[in-house]
Amino acid sequence: MSHKVMHICLSSGWGGLEMYPSRIIPELQRQGWEVHGLALAGSRVADSLAAAGVTPLSVASRGGALLAVARILGYLRRHRIQVLHCHKSSDLRLVALLKTLRPSLRLFFTEHMGVTRPKKGLYHRWAYGKLSRLFSISEATRARNLKAFALPPERIQRLYLGIDPTPYAVHGDIDALRSELGAPPGALLIGLPGRLTPGKGQDIWLEALVRLAVRAPALHWHAVIIGGLHASEGSDEPYVAELEAKVAALGLGERVAFSGFRGDLPRLLRALDIVCIPSTNEAFGLTVIEAMAAGRPVIGADSGAIPELLDGAVGRLAAPDDPDAWAQQLEALADDPALRQQLGGAAEERVRRDFSLSAHVAALCDAYVAADTGKEAA
Known part of the structure; x- marks a missing residue:
């Protein structure tokens, strides 16, 4: 044969x-x-x-x-x-x-x-x-x-x-990576990796960040949108322009950065404290298991296939069209470092067991x- x-x-x-x-x-x-x-x-x-x-x-x-x-x-x-x-x-x-x-x-x-x-x-x-x-x-x-x-x-x-989980388990210079992403020292770093196209949820996520700032005014956080900004990198350029305008209109210019395309996502994920995947209808959710493999606590959209990958033992879910629900989940994880570590460790183990x-x-x-x-x- x-x-x-x-x-x-x-x-x-x-x-x-x-x-x-x-x-x-x-x-x-x-x-x-x-x-x-x-x-x-x-x-x-x-x-x-x-x-x-x-x-x-x-x-x-x-x-x-x-x-x-x-x-x-x-x-x-x-x-x-x-x-x-x-x-x-x-x-x-x-x-x-x-x-x-x-x-x-x-x-x-x-x-x-x-x-x-x-x-x-x-x-x-x-x-x-x-x-x-x-x-x-x-x-x-x-x-x-x-x-x-x-x-x-x-x-x-x-x-x-x-995925091969090995590259996601490598620990690099986290402080240097966080600095590259614009995070001030000591800030909680929230990331959203993925293509910048409609349906990936970046717009709702930005509204959730505004609500997080209202819910937890003392919380020191920074957020980054990770993904190419150009059509040649798989993104929708008019949508990217809309997101950039929305960041400015919501007054988030000092707290939200665009990383552009990064070829080092496995090590970059390790620098994040919380990963968000608010896609409205993922057929699978490859970015979800990549973040899990990096030992990160993930908040995913309660739609499409993402609930098959995430449960309460490894992450959290929120309705993809509800910025208040996202803000609530972000606040809960931000206030509990031990829970973030517990979820991240369980997520990493699940990828090795179920999604290699x-x-x-x-x-x-x-x-x-x-x-x-x-x-x-x-």
């Missing part, structure tokens, strides 16, 4: 979906798989695959991929690849066509975003019907996927994402092998 897989992501964007293949490649290789890739020429996905040690097969466009079917099939035959794993719904037409032409292929699709409407038309039945397995990254998304797709339940598998990258990839490989029962084509 061939332990070879091609990851397909024909996206010109850059977010968690696009980062996923290169994130798991080292662990796939460690677990004995030879990894190949297919990406758009010149895309950040192609660059990330190359940086992970995989020189991807490339096409000029999604339409160009359909025209290059013969070339792609030839590549698969030469390298004796039987397993294809794609990550964008728009790529399913390509992989479904490939399987139609080469029935021995085994197809997998990770539904990263959380489907919002039924997909049971003739095209969807054809394309999704070719899949050996559709991976849902949380129970919340699996429930939606069970309703949306004309697939039997056993072909829709919940598979939580995972090695466990995620092991389950992925099990699915690949379980489905790969056909004989390779010559």
Whole structure:
């Protein structure tokens, strides 16, 4: 049996979906798989695959991929690849066509975003019907996927994402990092990491900080929004401008900073006293488990998949549209350093137990092998 897989992501964007293949490649290789890739020429996905040690097969466009079917099939035959794993719904037409032409292929699709409407038309039945397995990254998304797709339940598998917790456990020069983030000495440092796009909750969080200042006027705190400020970094630039204007309008200019993109998030999280994830509808919540892995107490939105990751033993929840609830949770954690330490330690342990990258990839490989029962084509 061939332990070879091609990851397909024909996206010109850059977010968690696009980062996923290169994130798991080292662990796939460690677990004995030879990894190949297919990406758009010149895309950040192609660059990330190359940086992970995989020189991807490339096409000029999604339409160009359909025209290059013969070339792609030839590549698969030469390298004796039987397993294809794609990550964008728009790529399913390509992989479904490939399987139609080469029935021995085994197809997998990770539904990263959380489907919002039924997909049971003739095209969807054809394309999704070719899949050996559709991976849902949380129970919340699996429930939606069970309703949306004309697939039997056993072909829709919940598979939580995972991370390597090791980099998040490294303690750096915390005082220097806090200074970089603009925190005055002795201040409680509150952070919100993530892409600056509508739906991530930064706007409601800013209103919560105003209420925190009213509720606890003696509390010495500083807050930082961590994330790229430009479209090339995955952010919505008009929304960034709105947030900057809102900080000024709310009188928070001296207490709220924008860090911009940071490539050192694992060690940066260690410098925070409280991490907030107020996203309105996360399909999973990768930033949540990153903060947990860093041993930080997390306040997350009580929506989407976040409640699956956080409970009272490891963090706190608040309604994503209720700034008063966020202010209340912030005040409670600010007043109790021992509770913050207890929650952070429990959160770190939970990630190692339930959300490790090695466990995620092991389950992925099990699915690949379980489905790969056909004989390779010559």
